[in-house]
Amino acid sequence: MKKTLLTFLAATLLGGSAMASGYQVALQSNRSTAMANMGVGLRPDPSSIFFNPGALALMRQNGVQVGANLIYSNIAYQPFESAKVYRTENPTGTPFHVYAAFGPEDSNVKFGLGVYTPFGSSVQWEDNWAGRFSLTSLSLQAIYIQPTVSFALNENLSVGAGFIYAIGGVNLQRDIQDVYLGGQEYGSAELDGRASGMGFNVGVFFKPSEKFSAGINYRSRVDMKIDEGTATFRKSPLVPDEVIPSETSFTAELPLPSNLTLGISYQPLDRLTIGAEVMRAQWSAYKALTFNYGQEVGGESTTTAPRNYESAFVYRLGAEYGLNEMLNLRIGAYYDETPVQEGYLTAETPDANTLGLTAGFGVNINENFVVDASFLYINKAQRDNVPRSGLDNPLGTYKSTAFIPGLSLTYKF
Numbered sequence: 564m565k566k567t568l569l570t571f572l573a574a575t576l577l578g579g580s581a582m583a584s585g586y587q588v589a590l591q592s593n594r595s596t597a598m599a600n601m602g603v604g605l606r607p608d609p610s611s612i613f614f615n616p617g618a619l620a621l622m623r624q625n626g627v628q629v630g631a632n633l634i635y636s637n638i639a640y641q642p643f644e645s646a647k648v649y650r651t652e653n654p655t656g657t658p659f660h661v662y663a664a665f666g667p668e669d670s671n672v673k674f675g676l677g678v679y680t681p682f683g684s685s686v687q688w689e690d691n692w693a694g695r696f697s698l699t700s701l702s703l704q705a706i707y708i709q710p711t712v713s714f715a716l717n718e719n720l721s722v723g724a725g726f727i728y729a730i731g732g733v734n735l736q737r738d739i740q741d742v743y744l745g746g747q748e749y750g751s752a753e754l755d756g757r758a759s760g761m762g763f764n765v766g767v768f769f770k771p772s773e774k775f776s777a778g779i780n781y782r783s784r785v786d787m788k789i790d791e792g793t794a795t796f797r798k799s800p801l802v803p804d805e806v807i808p809s810e811t812s813f814t815a816e817l818p819l820p821s822n823l824t825l826g827i828s829y830q831p832l833d834r835l836t837i838g839a840e841v842m843r844a845q846w847s848a849y850k851a852l853t854f855n856y857g858q859e860v861g862g863e864s865t866t867t868a869p870r871n872y873e874s875a876f877v878y879r880l881g882a883e884y885g886l887n888e889m890l891n892l893r894i895g896a897y898y899d900e901t902p903v904q905e906g907y908l909t910a911e912t913p914d915a916n917t918l919g920l921t922a923g924f925g926v927n928i929n930e931n932f933v934v935d936a937s938f939l940y941i942n943k944a945q946r947d948n949v950p951r952s953g954l955d956n957p958l959g960t961y962k963s964t965a966f967i968p969g970l971s972l973t974y975k976f
Contacts, residue, residue: 586684586703586912587820587844589877590632590658590939593971597923597937598881599895601840603778604826607768609662609973612677612711615778615826616723617766619664619713620673630971631659636941638686638913642693642959643947649692656685660971675711677725680704681782682819686911694957695738698910699751705731705787705819709764719770727762729785729819735911739796750799754813754854756792760785762819774830784821784848790814794856812857818848820874834885841879846872846902871907875900881921891925893937906951913961915946923969933973941965 592610595602602614609628611618634656640649658680666673682705688698706729713723735754762785770776792813822845828838849872855865881895899917908914923937943963948956 586682588656588658588681588683590634590967590969591660591679591681592628593630593632593923593935593937593969594893594925596632596939596967596969597893597895597921597925597935598838598883599840599879599897599919599921601826601828601838601879601881601895603766603780603824603840604768604776604828604838605836606776606828609664609675610660611713611723611766611768612662612664612675612709612725613660613679613681613764614824615766615768615780616675616711616713616725616764617721617780618768618778619675619711619723620666620671620715620721621718621768621770622664622673624975625665625673626663626973626975628660628662628971628973630661630935630969631657632937632939632967632969633657634685634965634967636963636965638961638963640692640694640910640913640957640959640961642957645693645959647693649689649694652687652689653685654687656683658683671715673713675709675713675725677707677709677711679707679709681707682731684912688910693959694910696740697957698735698737700734700736701911702734703731703817704733705729705758705785707785711764721768723766723768725764727764727783727785729760729762729787730758731787732757733789733792733815733817739798750797752797753795754792754815755795756789756813756815758787758789758817760787760819762821775828777827778825780822780824780826782822784845785819787817787819788814789816794854794860796860807861808858811860814855815853817852820848821845826879836883838881839879840877842877843874844877844902845874847874848872849902868909869907870909871904872902873904875902883925889927891927893921893923893925895921897921906949907956908946908948908961909956913946913948913963915944915961915963917944918942931975933975935971935973937967937969939965939967939969941967 589600607618609626660679664675684703686701709725711725715721762783766780824842826840853867879897903914
């Protein structure tokens with residue numbers, strides 16, 4: 564009864580955590596999203612700046628693409644041996660992407676600039692939920708700015724690379740208890756900071772015929788560093804600042820993992836394209852979440868929470884069918900392995916193996932304008948958080964679902 568009720572609530576109460584495993588957001592092109600987030604081996608368009616910079620040089624035209632998605636998601640949590648179900652009250656997530664690809668006509672070189680949001684999370688738990696002393700809300704965002712250059716070695720093979728400068732921030736809030744006054748709840752803690760980091764994106768694209776293409780892409784790890792964050796504590800006036808300060812600075816670092824992706828596409832019929840991708844996400848870079856404070860908090864200058872993520876695979880299948888010269892129909896599905904080990908499930912990222920179902924369409928308004936729409940349904944497996952020695956995470960059962968519509972506009976010239 565407990566599991567049935569939790570599954571029902573999670574499936575019907577949608578409200579935005581990260582929409583791929585961990586805190587990764589796989590929403591960088593609505594054409595690709597409609598085909599299970601594939602893009603590395605597909606025919607190039609401006610979104611190749613993200614998916615495979617190597618493909619950019621084989622674009623027939625220059626182009627600009629602008630798009631966004633709306634994330635409606637919900638996380639439900641039920642403590643062990645309890646009938647009470649808690650859920651998130653998440654704001655609507657709005658990841659976006661902007662690409663511009665350009666180069667001289669008949670040149671074997673193309674340049675590009677991309678601005679997109681590949682990582683993020685927004686979690687807002689309801690008031691007085693059972694895990695409020697671990698987390699009440701989390702907002703994490705990373706915006707990548709990527710200038711890119713791509714070079715066609717011949718009419719079938721091209722390579723490309725982009726430099727990534729990432730900016731973003733994190734806001735984390737939780738309730739705290741007063742251990743000095745018998746354990747009574749007395750306030751809250753808020754950590755807020757801006758972050759930045761650097762990395763790169765490289766790719767190779769191979770198109771030996773009109774019917775077959777393949778690509779490989781590597782996006783490097785980016786370490787997002789917070790140097791001058793602010794930690795604010797709302798507390799009882801009976802607790803002196805020497806024990807818990809009202810405000811102090813902090814530093815922290817969060818790894819955004821590298822991804823290695825191999826993709827292929829094939830046209831068995833003139834109007835039908837099918838494709839497949841496999842991606843390896845190097846989540847093993849995320850060992851712990853550590854905050855270093857400017858002055859001691861509760862007698863400690865550093866707090867560390869182990870994460871011990873494992874690297875994981877994502878498997879994608881997608882198809883596109885040209886109904887006529889104007890309308891393209893798309894469909895896809897993917898399976899995303901969770902990097903979170905047993906016993907390390909947290910309220911910030913209550914992750915599980917994920918099934919994604921996608922659909923959408925593209926409309927060629929004329930030879931210059933294209934509209935792409937997508938819809939993505941996310942269903943994360945129901946998962947228990949089992950006890951692990953030394954960790955203070957809320958124990959119980961989690962279930963997450965989401966639906967995500969999106970729209971992109973492309974102008975070719």
